[in-house]
Amino acid sequence: MIVSISVGAVNVRLTDVWGIVLHHVTGAGSAPSDPALDQIVWNFRAPRVVLAALVGAGLAVAGAVLQTLVSNPLADPVVLGFSYGATLGAVLVITLGEGAALAGLGVSAAAFIGAVAAGALVFALGQQRGRLAPTRLVLAGVAVGYVFLSATSFVQLQATPNELRTVMFWMLGSVAGAQWDQLPAVTVVVLSTTVLLTLFGRRLNTLLAGDESATALGVDVNRLRAVLLILSALLTGTVVAVAGGIGFVGLMIPHLVRLTLGADHRRLLPLTALLGAVYMVLVDLLSRTLTRPNELPLGIITAFLGAPFFLWLLRHTKGLD
Amino acid sequence: MKLTVDQLHITLDRTPILHNVSLEAREGDIVGLVGPNGSGKSTLLRAVYRSLRPAEGAVRIGDDDVWALSPRAAARRTGTVLQDAGGNTTGLTVTEIVALGRAPHHGLLSRDRAEDHQAVTDAVDRCGVRPFADRDYASLSGGERQRVLLARALAQNPRLLVLDELTNHLDIRARFELLDLIRATGITTLAVLHDLDLAARLCDHVVVLHEGAVVAAGPVLDVLTPKILADVFGVRARTERHGDGIIRVLYEAQPLADEEALEDDSRSEGTRPRPAPEPAREPPVGAASTSANEKG
The missing domain is CATH 3.40.50.300 (P-loop containing nucleotide triphosphate hydrolases)
Structure with a gap:
């Protein structure tokens, strides 16, 4: 993280970064000599690196839980429609501009509402005889996602070129706008849901044995699904609200951990959070440096970098089917 | 328990x-x-x-x-x-x-x-x-x-x-x-x-x-009678306890045809002891006066 903070449009020496971070966090050492340096490190770089870590952790954990929840290795916040819900919310506010701002609705708030609304819709449509059925949940998620996507496309057609560029950048994800004051809320949500979901680890494990077996092991499968779906929609909504629609992390990171370190959720979820965080910090670093001084959206790099590695790992894993 | x-x-x-x-x-x-x-x-x-x-x-x-x-x-x-x-x-x-x-x-x-x-x-x-x-x-x-x-x-x-x-x-x-x-x-x-x-x-x-x-x-021996086996499972078979104490179900090669079962019911004979199981075209196993079909 320190390395990531030091590299960017302006490179800062690692020792300077360490000094500045240490000064702000613990109050130790002297105040930084160069106020511009302090500004870059503490007000621009540090919050975005922290945010990148939180976003990576949140998306990866949400993906891991959703994959188990619907018994489908392809599931992630995008497939379940959450991300498209967030996108529609964000795009509406961006294109309506002042009108929405008057209603006191920021892009983040709208994205959060969109994601949770999509989650609620999937929840309602995923029921079969009063139970949440895995296959139906996935199909409902995909369908809801398409509806939100087409609505988004329609809104985009009405947008000005300038707005379109903002929309495009938002959809591909970025943590460039990170500020300290938005971090506490995101930190609380990401950490608390990750801890809570890890506590559900033993029950998530029983879901791997199939619904009937989980029931026979004393798990109220339907209630568990409902709780997990709500938690993962909240988690996704929070993360996507501040960082935009970043794909592939939620799909890839959980599988990476499963394939290498096993599927026990009590271990899987914390490790997935950790790896997701590290990965996203790395991706953010690349987004700032690859086309310096311009920035690339995160969504471009997550998949472009991650997919080949993921395919390599799949080829070298035995007994997958 | x-x-x-x-x-x-x-x-x-x-x-x-x-x-x-x-x-x-x-x-x-x-x-x-x-x-x-x-x-x-x-x-x-x-x-x-x-x-x-x-x-x-x-x-x-x-x-x-x-x-x-x-x-x-x-x-x-x-x-x-x-x-x-x-x-x-x-x-x-x-x-x-x-x-x-x-x-x-x-x-x-x-x-x-x-x-x-x-x-x-x-x-x-x-x-x-x-x-x-x-x-x-x-x-x-x-x-x-x-x-x-x-x-x-x-x-x-x-x-x-x-x-x-x-x-x-x-x-x-x-x-x-x-x-x-x-x-x-x-x-x-x-x-x-x-x-x-x-x-x-x-x-x-x-x-x-x-x-x-x-x-x-x-x-087992009381329940898996030739009649139950015929009425419920549609097979000709009987259950025997062997010298080693193990109970075996012995099937005959031919399944019971539906008509035979009906015919059996109409005849309403008592249960007869079955002879050796080898021949395939034996007369069907006798059925008792009530059949499982009536109960179902």
Whole structure:
């Protein structure tokens, strides 16, 4: 993280970064000599690196839980429609501009509402005889996602070129706008849901044995699904609200951990959070440096970098089917 | 512990599946549940392992009504092995699968305890899965998998075992090994079995389910009579105790044609002792005055 903070449009020496971070966090050492340096490190770089870590952790954990929840290795916040819900919310506010701002609705708030609304819709449509059925949940998620996507496309057609560029950048994800004051809320949500979901680890494990077996092991499968779906929609909504629609992390990171370190959720979820965080910090670093001084959206790099590695790992894993 | 199923009625999507089903398994008994496809065997099991709530009636383990217990409390009493349970076990080792059996002994905040490790170790050793304890479950053969699932059920420290077609798809040796294992546990067991010969070997009692109702229950030789075998299963067969004490079901080559069964009913002769089973074109097994069709 320190390395990531030091590299960017302006490179800062690692020792300077360490000094500045240490000064702000613990109050130790002297105040930084160069106020511009302090500004870059503490007000621009540090919050975005922290945010990148939180976003990576949140998306990866949400993906891991959703994959188990619907018994489908392809599931992630995008497939379940959450991300498209967030996108529609964000795009509406961006294109309506002042009108929405008057209603006191920021892009983040709208994205959060969109994601949770999509989650609620999937929840309602995923029921079969009063139970949440895995296959139906996935199909409902995909369908809801398409509806939100087409609505988004329609809104985009009405947008000005300038707005379109903002929309495009938002959809591909970025943590460039990170500020300290938005971090506490995101930190609380990401950490608390990750801890809570890890506590559900033993029950998530029983879901791997199939619904009937989980029931026979004393798990109220339907209630568990409902709780997990709500938690993962909240988690996704929070993360996507501040960082935009970043794909592939939620799909890839959980599988990476499963394939290498096993599927026990009590271990899987914390490790997935950790790896997701590290990965996203790395991706953010690349987004700032690859086309310096311009920035690339995160969504471009997550998949472009991650997919080949993921395919390599799949080829070298035995007994997958 | 004793299992009592008391006047169970189950309806699924407004279709009655079980009507007025009662049965009992005494402490330590192995009770076989047999019947043709669609007779309601698996549905009955679902009511026992607390997956499908009966419309009427009760399932009791000891004195506890299963449906009055919490799901976890019920799962601490009942270990269940189901066939084709689905799910996706990629990445779980055998030991981790067996450890799932400890889930009902834990709330959200409790960590693994020494007794959990002990129960898992015991179950792993008892079922002979130690040699592949660290392997990926998905890489095991059918017989190995069933032993792992039985170990998972035993890790629950159950007072009752519920087994649905435990020995399906297994070769004959694996079947016998598994059955010996179950016998050796001494735990009260309710087992759905398709293979009548296997049921005859394994079970203290059998319960015959036909079209959602119990048509016969009791010791194997009393229940698997040529008449029941003909009426319920549509086969010509008889059950014999051999010199080694093992009860076998002996089938004849030709299944009973539908017309023959009807003809039989109309003749309404008493049960006749069957001669040797070799000839294929013997007259059909005699039927008693009431048939299972009337009861269904």
